[in-house]
Amino acid sequence: MANHKSAQKRIRSNDSKRLRNKYQHKTTRNAVRRLREMSKKKEAEALLPSVVSMLDKLAKRNIIHKNKAANLKSSLQLKVNSL
DSSP states (O other): OOOSHHHHHHHHHHHHHHHHHHHHHHHHHHHHHHHHHOOOHHHHHHHHHHHHHHHHHHHHTTSSOHHHHHHHHHHHHHHHHHO
């Protein structure tokens, strides 16, 4: 266990950030999954901007790599266009 006050605070803040990142990442993965399962083009086009925004936020905060976000956005756009 850490002895210094700053180290104890760092442990607490890292834990809260880890939980927040985990929640945001899981929420985005579920949204991507939901978008991939859609079969109606209108609904998919309505959901796509919010999913793209979620992916951009994750990439900006280094929760996922920027190239992974770009690849996901590209594949989702292709999926929506093919409906």
